[in-house]
Amino acid sequence: MQTTDDLQKLLxxxxxxxxxxxxxxSECDRLVEVVLDLGRRPEARFPHQAEYLSEQVVTRAQIQDCIDRVGDFGGDNRAGIEQTLHRISAIRNRSGEIVGLTCRVGRAIFGTIAMIRDLVETGQSILMLGRPGVGKTTALREIARVLADDLNKRVVIIDSSNEIAGDGDIPHPAIGRARRMQVARPELQHQVMIEAVENHMPEVIVIDEIGTELEALAAxxxxxxxxxxxxxxxxNQIENLIKNPTLSDLVGGIQSVTLGDEEARRRGSQKSVLERKAPPTFDIAVEMLERQRWVVHETVADTVDALLRGRQPSPQVRTINDEGQVTITREVPSLSPVRRPNAPAANDSFSKTSSQSTGQLLPFPQNLSRSRSLAEVDRELPPTEALELSGHQPLRLYLYGTGRQQLEQVISMLNLPVVLVEGLAEAEAILALRSHLRKHANLRHLAQAHDIPIYAIKSNTTPQITRTLRQVLGMPGLEAIAEPDFDLAADRNDEGDEMDALEEARLAVEQIVLPKGQPVELLPRAAHIRKMQHELVEHYQLQSSSFGSEPHRRLRIYPA
Incomplete structure (x- = not known):
C-alpha cells in the first residue's frame, strides 16, 4: 500500500x-491526531498510545495562532488546510470562543480496498460501517478513485465536511477523476445528494456519514x-442500524407484523414480530472491525431477515496481510441464540454453559417447537457413513424423540461403545425419530452447521435401534441404513409433500392474508412445489414472490 499524508503542512x-x-x-509517521486544550498539556495520539508533548499548558494565544493558519470553521466546527486531507475540529465554550482543537492527520492510502475490489466492480451499492478511526473515509476515497479512474465511471462525491477530497476549491488528487460537490451546511447534505443526481448524471454517488432520516431517505x-x-x-454492525429508527431505512426499514396462530406456531415465535418493510437501500454491507479485517454481508436483505428471525447470519470474513494477500473465510453461526429486537430471551428453551463456553448451549431442548431463537430452515443432511471413533473413546450420542430406555437396553445387551449425552454441544452424532425430524428443521440446520451427522429411525423398536447403532459404529454383517425408507430428501418430494404445501398456502391465504390483510411467509420448498404454490395464490388474485437462497428459498404472499 502507498501512503501520502502531507504531514508537514499539518505540523x-x-x-x-x-x-x-x-x-x-520516532513515531511521527504514525501520528493520528494532536489535541490542544486550553489550560492543559498538548497531547499526541498514536494508534496504540498517547503521550504529552510538553510540560507547559496550552495558552489562548497558541490556540488563536493555530486558528489563524487554517481555513474558516464551518457550521460543523471543522476546518481544513488547503490541498490536504487534514481536519481541524474545534471545541467552543458557551460564548462561542474556541478553547480546544483536534488536529487530525488525513492520509490517502492507495490499495486499501483490495479486500473488496471485486464487490466494488459489481456495481452494487455498498455500505461501510465501523467505529471512528478505523478507516471508513479513507476507504471511500480509494473506492471513488478506483471507480472513476480504473472503471471509467461518472463518480460524484458528496463532501459535507471536505474530509474525502480535502479543503479548498480544488479537490485532492487522491480522488482521481471523481468530481466533488461541497456542502455549505451539514443539515443540507440530503439536498445536495438529490441535486447531484438531477444535475450531473452520475453513475456512482459517494456519501460520507449518513446520519439523519432525510439523508437516509435521499439515499x-x-x-x-x-x-x-x-x-x-x-x-459498528448491521444490528446497530436495525435498532436505530433514524437509519433503519438503509437496511429496508422495520415494521411490526401480527402473525396468524398457525404461522406463529410454525415459526416458534410470538404473534407480533418484526419484519423487514422494503428492499434495503444498500445491497452489500461491510463491517470494518479492524483496518485489516472486514466482515462482508453479501446480501443485506438476507442478513436482516436472519437477525429479525433470531438467526445468526453467516457473513464472509476478509483479511489482508502485509504482502497484500487477501484471505476469505466464512463465519459459521454459533449455537447461541440471537436476541430478536423487542422479543423475550429464550430462557425457557435454553440454559447457558460456564463463562468459558464459546456460545454453545446445554442442554438442547427436547421440544424444539418451543424454541423462539432458532431458525426453521429446510436443509436436508446427506446420508452419513459409519463414524470413525478416535482410539477407544465411546461414541457420544444425542437422542431426539427416541426411547431412551430401549436404547440403553440395546447398548447394555450388545455392549456397544456408546454414551448418551444431554446436550447437543457434547454430541458426535444424533439419533432421531424420523417423524419428529421431518417436523422440525431446526435440528438439521444446527447439525449441519456444526458438522454433526443425524441418523434417523423409522420407529422406536429394538430391531430398528439395533440396526442403526451398528451401522453408525461400522459393525459388519448388516445392511445399510440409507435405504429409500430413510431418505428424507426423497420423502419430501413425494405427492403427500405437494399436498401439504398447497394446503399450507391455502390456509395462509384464507385465514391470514385475505381476512387480516397481512403478508405471510411459507415454509421453504423445492422449486417445482413453489411453482404450484404461486399458481394457487394467483387463483385468489393475490401476488407472491420467492426469496432466499436454496435450499432455504420460500414463498411470501402479499395482501391485495
Missing amino acids: NILPSEIQQVLEQH RTIAERGVQLVGTAHG
Whole structure:
C-alpha cells in the first residue's frame, strides 16, 4: 500500500515548540491526531498510545495562532488546510470562543480496498460501517478513485465536511477523476445528494456519514433511480442500524407484523414480530472491525431477515496481510441464540454453559417447537457413513424423540461403545425419530452447521435401534441404513409433500392474508412445489414472490 499524508503542512500550523517535538519523534509517521486544550498539556495520539508533548499548558494565544493558519470553521466546527486531507475540529465554550482543537492527520492510502475490489466492480451499492478511526473515509476515497479512474465511471462525491477530497476549491488528487460537490451546511447534505443526481448524471454517488432520516431517505431515492451508492453510516454492525429508527431505512426499514396462530406456531415465535418493510437501500454491507479485517454481508436483505428471525447470519470474513494477500473465510453461526429486537430471551428453551463456553448451549431442548431463537430452515443432511471413533473413546450420542430406555437396553445387551449425552454441544452424532425430524428443521440446520451427522429411525423398536447403532459404529454383517425408507430428501418430494404445501398456502391465504390483510411467509420448498404454490395464490388474485437462497428459498404472499 502507498501512503501520502502531507504531514508537514499539518505540523506547520502547530506552535513551534510542539512542532519541533513531533518532527523529532520516532513515531511521527504514525501520528493520528494532536489535541490542544486550553489550560492543559498538548497531547499526541498514536494508534496504540498517547503521550504529552510538553510540560507547559496550552495558552489562548497558541490556540488563536493555530486558528489563524487554517481555513474558516464551518457550521460543523471543522476546518481544513488547503490541498490536504487534514481536519481541524474545534471545541467552543458557551460564548462561542474556541478553547480546544483536534488536529487530525488525513492520509490517502492507495490499495486499501483490495479486500473488496471485486464487490466494488459489481456495481452494487455498498455500505461501510465501523467505529471512528478505523478507516471508513479513507476507504471511500480509494473506492471513488478506483471507480472513476480504473472503471471509467461518472463518480460524484458528496463532501459535507471536505474530509474525502480535502479543503479548498480544488479537490485532492487522491480522488482521481471523481468530481466533488461541497456542502455549505451539514443539515443540507440530503439536498445536495438529490441535486447531484438531477444535475450531473452520475453513475456512482459517494456519501460520507449518513446520519439523519432525510439523508437516509435521499439515499433510497438515489438507489431507486439506478445509481450505485457507496457510503458510510454511524454504527459498528448491521444490528446497530436495525435498532436505530433514524437509519433503519438503509437496511429496508422495520415494521411490526401480527402473525396468524398457525404461522406463529410454525415459526416458534410470538404473534407480533418484526419484519423487514422494503428492499434495503444498500445491497452489500461491510463491517470494518479492524483496518485489516472486514466482515462482508453479501446480501443485506438476507442478513436482516436472519437477525429479525433470531438467526445468526453467516457473513464472509476478509483479511489482508502485509504482502497484500487477501484471505476469505466464512463465519459459521454459533449455537447461541440471537436476541430478536423487542422479543423475550429464550430462557425457557435454553440454559447457558460456564463463562468459558464459546456460545454453545446445554442442554438442547427436547421440544424444539418451543424454541423462539432458532431458525426453521429446510436443509436436508446427506446420508452419513459409519463414524470413525478416535482410539477407544465411546461414541457420544444425542437422542431426539427416541426411547431412551430401549436404547440403553440395546447398548447394555450388545455392549456397544456408546454414551448418551444431554446436550447437543457434547454430541458426535444424533439419533432421531424420523417423524419428529421431518417436523422440525431446526435440528438439521444446527447439525449441519456444526458438522454433526443425524441418523434417523423409522420407529422406536429394538430391531430398528439395533440396526442403526451398528451401522453408525461400522459393525459388519448388516445392511445399510440409507435405504429409500430413510431418505428424507426423497420423502419430501413425494405427492403427500405437494399436498401439504398447497394446503399450507391455502390456509395462509384464507385465514391470514385475505381476512387480516397481512403478508405471510411459507415454509421453504423445492422449486417445482413453489411453482404450484404461486399458481394457487394467483387463483385468489393475490401476488407472491420467492426469496432466499436454496435450499432455504420460500414463498411470501402479499395482501391485495
